Amino acid sequence: MDAALLRSLWYISAALALVLLARRPARQAFGAGPAFSLWLLPALALVLPCLPELPAGWSVLPSIRVLPGAIAVGMPAADATVSMPWLRWLWLAGTAAMLLRLGVHYVRLRRQARALPASMAASLPQLLDGFDLHRLRLHASGPAVLWAPRSLLLLPADFLDRFDATGQRLVLRHELTHLRRGDALWSLAAELMLALLWFHPLAWLARPRFRLDQELACDERVLRHTPRDEAGYAQALLHSVDLSAAPALIPWFAEPQLKERLSMIQRHRPGALRRRAGYAALAVLMAGSVFVAQAATGNPPHQTAGQDLSYNSRLYPKYPAAAIKAGEQGTVMLKVQVLADGSVGSIAYEPEHSTTTSADLIAAATDAARQWRFNPETKDGKPVDGYVRVPVAFDLHPPPSPADDVEKSNSKLQKVF
The missing domain is CATH 3.30.2420.10 (TonB)
Structure with a gap:
């Protein structure tokens, strides 16, 4: 099999394993934001073979006597490279099937989304903090963010009845925070990574944990700015209805996340200094990973x-x-x-x-x-x-x-x- 592909697979496997092991300790030490940023490591591992090579000497062939x-x-x-082209075709077929599944889900969600009724649109502007009303849609899977060239905010038809005034404000602030953080693009990148790694058990293990870390980071940012809303935030979570999240959605709530999100609300959140230390540690980890990976290959990726x-x-x-x-x-x-x-x-x-x-x-x-x-x-x-x-x-x-x-x-x- 192609050596470059095997090397990339090894890098990604090591990065996924590292994130799965480090995410919880990182969250406790530095907060949910830096812990979620750990998911940059698998993306870095994917592009690592494309990074500029370190200087290397010429190869020395075995001596001729x-x-x-x-x-x-x-x-x-002897050259030990094994050529198995059928494996590449199998991988491409699986990736194509995963991308087709993702596209079908996305098209279905866009077709099912409807324009907001005028009565509902009139009551929301004061809660949207300048968000464009044309990017609001009605959908049964809401509240959720649907990634797109311009991400959409989906709300259920009973949004005004399901949540009280405090709940409406907090849910909308949560969804707007997702948009400001660029979480829609993060989710799209994660789904594309899963399509490429459809055969990898660690990728399927990582997917729900990626979603959870994304929600925790968003919750933390919202509550950092309004710490007095902790009780109302927890109440809104408890009164939410379980959603079966489609791949193209960032849903407001999914039941497996409830325990972790409520625990995060109750815990003392790290201060600014510890968060910055977490981001600095992540930058050092990523730079060190690049150096070690390049040095380990000797004469890197070629x-x-x-x-x-x-x-x-x-x-x-x-x-x-x-x-x-x-x-x-x-x-x-x-x-x-x-x-x-x-x-x-x-x-x-x-x-x-x-x-x-x-x-x-x-x-x-x-x-x-x-x-x-x-x-x-x-x-x-x-x-x-x-x-x-x-x-x-x-x-x-x-x-x-x-x-x-x-x-x-x-x-x-x-x-x-």
């Missing part, structure tokens, strides 16, 4: 060049007779430019990484390298020019093989008997 009077011995590692072994094995260098006569041996390090088509560009001898200065050995290694072929470096799936270092070791006195040791032992035994 050249013996006198024999073919050179190459010892490169495939480095490698040898075309089936071709190069027939063209390894031969030990020059003049060098054998002169007793010259050692390792020649070549810096080889690999062009996008796999052919060889420039070749340079690197004395600082070599153990011999023999002109004959350097020439033999260079002449052979000019005929080699390479698998080019790839970046974003496209071949690009790159460099590799190829060590060529010329050895006049190779260590004895096991077969030689056995032959010597047999000859000694024959002399004894």
Whole structure:
């Protein structure tokens, strides 16, 4: 399977696991706002392979060992990348099905939403704090925010009867806070992430917790500005009706959230200093995650060049007779430019990484390298020019093989008997 996709999947899995483990302690230490911002980490993990690469050296291929009077011995590692295109098609099919489901829900909600009656519209402006009345709609799933190019605020037909004056004010303030925080875009991004990760159990585990953290952060902001409304806020929650939230909605209330939201209202909320410390800690965590992920890959997200072994094995260098006569041996390090088509560009001898200065050995290694072929470096799936270092070791006195040791032992035994 494509290495870049596997690396991205690993990053996202680690980020989801970290958020699921850290969200509750972060909420207790810094408040619901910084804790909700932790959900930026999976989004960062998704785009991490697209971030600028850290500087990295050229890859060094396994050494080629050249013996006198024999073919050179190459010892490169095999390419372990497994190609399974059917997995990619299965993933794309699942993603398309999830996006279709999301689109169907959205279109259905838009079609079911109706304009606000004039009598209801006349009684709300003083509660809306300048919000555009044209973005209000009637829908049975309200109170809720429906994300769109211009997000809509949905209200149930019995909104004025269901909530008293205090409840109406607090519910509308909650929904307007969602809009000001950009939560509609957050929810859209979360649904798109779920569509991409439809096969991942952590993504399904994260979804309801993302919704809960979003509501808690919104509740916290509303009550931070009006702390005296805590009792009325809790009362409005208790008198709400359970909603089955569609993917395209941010509903005012869903029953699984009730306990956590009521507990948050009763708890002492962190002050401004602790909230800022939480956001600062999150920024450090994200920057550190980028650095660690990039450093862990060594030569980050692209495939480095490698040898075309089936071709190069027939063209390894031969030990020059003049060098054998002169007793010259050692390792020649070549810096080889690999062009996008796999052919060889420039070749340079690197004395600082070599153990011999023999002109004959350097020439033999260079002449052979000019005929080699390479698998080019790839970046974003496209071949690009790159460099590799190829060590060529010329050895006049190779260590004895096991077969030689056995032959010597047999000859000694024959002399004894």
